[in-house]
Structures are given as structure tokens and as C-alpha cells.
Amino acid sequence: CVDYILEHAPNIKLIDVFEGAGNRDVTLVVAKKIIEEHRNLSLIYITDGHSPPVVAELVEKLNPSIKIATFDAIPENIELLKEGKFSLLIEQNSFAQAWNSLIHLYNACNSNWKPTTPKLFMPPIPITIDNYRSYWDDAKNKRILQDEEKGQLAEVLDRRPKRAYKFALIMPLSTGFFEGLGRGAEAARQHLKELGIEVTIVDAFNTWNDFGSVSIFAPIIDSFIAQNYDGIATVVVDPNLTPAINKAISKGLTV
Numbered sequence: 001c002v003d004y005i006l007e008h009a010p011n012i013k014l015i016d017v018f019e020g021a022g023n024r025d026v027t028l029v030v031a032k033k034i035i036e037e038h039r040n041l042s043l044i045y046i047t048d049g050h051s052p053p054v055v056a057e058l059v060e061k062l063n064p065s066i067k068i069a070t071f072d073a074i075p076e077n078i079e080l081l082k083e084g085k086f087s088l089l090i091e092q093n094s095f096a097q098a099w100n101s102l103i104h105l106y107n108a109c110n111s112n113w114k115p116t117t118p119k120l121f122m123p124p125i126p127i128t129i130d131n132y133r134s135y136w137d138d139a140k141n142k143r144i145l146q147d148e149e150k151g152q153l154a155e156v157l158d159r160r161p162k163r164a165y166k167f168a169l170i171m172p173l174s175t176g177f178f179e180g181l182g183r184g185a186e187a188a189r190q191h192l193k194e195l196g197i198e199v200t201i202v203d204a205f206n207t208w209n210d211f212g213s214v215s216i217f218a219p220i221i222d223s224f225i226a227q228n229y230d231g232i233a234t235v236v237v238d239p240n241l242t243p244a245i246n247k248a249i250s251k252g253l254t255v
Contacts, residue, residue, distance in 0.1 A: 001045060001047075002014060002017065015034070015038055015041070018030050018034065020046070020048070020051050022048045022050055022051060022211075023051065023208060024050065024051045024053075024054045026051075027046070027051035027052075027054060027055060028051075028054045028055070028058060031044065031054075031055045031058055031059075032058060032062070035058065035059070035062045035063055035066065036062070039063070041063065041066050042065075042066065042067065043066065043067045043068070043069060043087075044059070044066060044067075044068050044069075045068075045069045045070070046068065046069070046070040046071070047070075047071060048070070048071055048072075049070060049071040049072025049074060049077055049089075049176065049177045050072075050176060050177070052068060052070040052071075052077065052080075052086065053076055053077070053080060055068060056068055056080050056085040056086065059085070060085065067087040068085065068086050068087060069086070069087055069088040069090070070086060070088070070089060070090070071089065071090045071091070071177075072089065072090075072091060072176070072177040073089050073091040073127055073132070073135055073136060073143055074176050074177055074179065075141050075142075076176075077089055078132065078136055078141075081127070081128070081129060081132060082129065082132070084129070087128070088126060088127070088128055089126075089127040089128075089132075090124050090125070090126060090127070091124070091125040091126075091127050091135065092122055092124060092125065093122050093125070093145070093149045093152055094177060094178070094180030094181045094184065095143075095145060095149075095180050095181070095183050095184035095187070096122065096149060096152045096153050096154075096184060097122070097181060097184065098169060098171075098180075098181040098182070098183075098184035098185035098188065098233075099153055099154065099184035099185070099187055099188040100120070100152075100153065100154040100184075101169060101185075101188075101233035102167055102169055102185065102188035102189065102192060102199060102233060103153075103154040103155070103156060103188055103191075103192075104154055104233075105167050105230075105231040105232075105233060105254055106156060106161075106165065106167065106192060106195075106197060107154070107156065107157045107158075108231070108254050109165055109230050109231055109254055110157070110158055110161055110162055110165070111157040111158050113157060122152060125149075134146065143180060156191070156192075156195070159195055161195050161196060161197060164196055164197070164198070165197050165198070165230045165231070166197075166198045166199075166200075166227070166228070166229045166230055167192070167197065167198070167199050167200070167229065167230060167231045167232065167233070168199070168200040168201070168202060168224050168229055168231075168232045168233070169185045169199065169200075169201050169202070169232070169233045169234070170202045170204050170217060170220055170221070170232060170233070170234040170235070171185070171201065171202065171203055171204060171205075171235070172204055172205055172211060172212045172235055172237060173203065173205040173211075174203040174205070182201070182203075185199075185201050186201065189201060200224075200229075202220055204216050204217055204220055211237060212235065212236075212237020212238050212241075213237075213238050214238045214240040214241045214244065217234065217238070217241050217244065218241060218244040221234070221241075221244045221245065221247070221248055222244070222247075224248070224253070225247065225248055225251050225253065229253060230253065230254065231253055231254035231255065232248060232253060232254075232255055233255070234255070
């Protein structure tokens, strides 16, 4: 974002980049300092979907003219968008991320599938008050997948499993943004169950203080190695998790 603005919008003055660690308490302190020191601030851009609600409350008290752009179409953030406290939500197809991880695992093990690129990016989805109903069901208070998003879902390449595979998906949390991952994972689990494939979904959240920590994730990965699973899908929040992933690969698991 900073690089883009510097190149394409030189008239926008960037104050700085600050770290809130995705933590509401930390972000609140940082945001208060920014707002008090920069009275002519126009926009705060927050690159997570968990901490922005506390910033919206702070902005309303200190300087309601400041706009907020942030991430994730989840109930709390959608409500703040509808109230005009957020100007923009940047959404991603979290359902597809979990669905694709499990379907890719199956295809990799059963059909020697390999990704065409090192990273499989999904285009960001800008959601505003004008278009949010295209992505959100107010009656059910839940996310709607558009046709182009459904087109991002991986498909099973061969519905004849060579054997009874066992896969696992490790999530850092099952609420908020991660609820979408959970729906995608469960849908893929049911889809693969029809083929006789076993899928285990683990919510590895303990506290925000050790969110995604290797101390939480590594023992879970070790347990799947011990149980002779064929593959696991996981997020990597803590870079120190890499040795545990390499260990799983060395033991023959697809990750």
C-alpha cells in the first residue's frame, strides 16, 4: 500500500507505519497517540480485521472526520460499515482458502497434483456501503459467496481414491475472520467424506498471547505424524513452526 501510494498518489502524505500486532489493547494505545499528535489526519488504514472496532470507537470520540479502511467482512465489521464508521472493508475468499487446502491435499496425494506457482493469490474484494449486500446476507448475518468466488474453488481431480487417506487442517481460531475458513474446511470435509476420506479439523486457539505459537502448533503436527496422517494444511503465524513442518514432510506427509 505504501509503495503504491508513493508511486501513484504523491499528493497523499503518509505519516508512518505503526505496529498494533493485531491486538486490540496495543492498537488502541497506538491509535490514540497517532490521532492526538496528528490533528489533520484523514485516514487510518488497519491491516487486520480484529482490532479496528476499538479504533472506530476511539475515532468517534476524538475525531469523527477520520475515515477507516480495514479488513474482513465479519458481523462486527459489517455493522460498523453500515453505521458509517468504516469506509472500506477489504475481504478475501476465506471459504476457498480452507476448501482449496484440503482438496489440493487430496489431489496432490491421489493425482500427483502440483501448484503452478509458489503462491496461489486471491484478488482482494473491496466492500463498501454501496456494494456490501452483494457479499453479505443481512437476514442471516453471514457472508455470501459470489459466482466469481465459487469459481476459485478447487475441484477433485479423481473421485476414485487410491486408498483411504487421512488429512488434517489446523486453524488458529474458529471465530471472526476464521469462521469463513471453518465453513470452507467443513464443506471440504463433507465433500471428501463422500469418497471415504477422513478429515480432522483442529481449532488450535489458546489465548491471544500465544496466538499461532509453535508451542501450540508443533505438538499438534507431531500428533498427526504419529497417527500416520497423509497430509496436513496449516497457517504459519509463528516462523518458528518451520522445523515442525519440515519434520512432517521428512516423515512423508504432504503439507
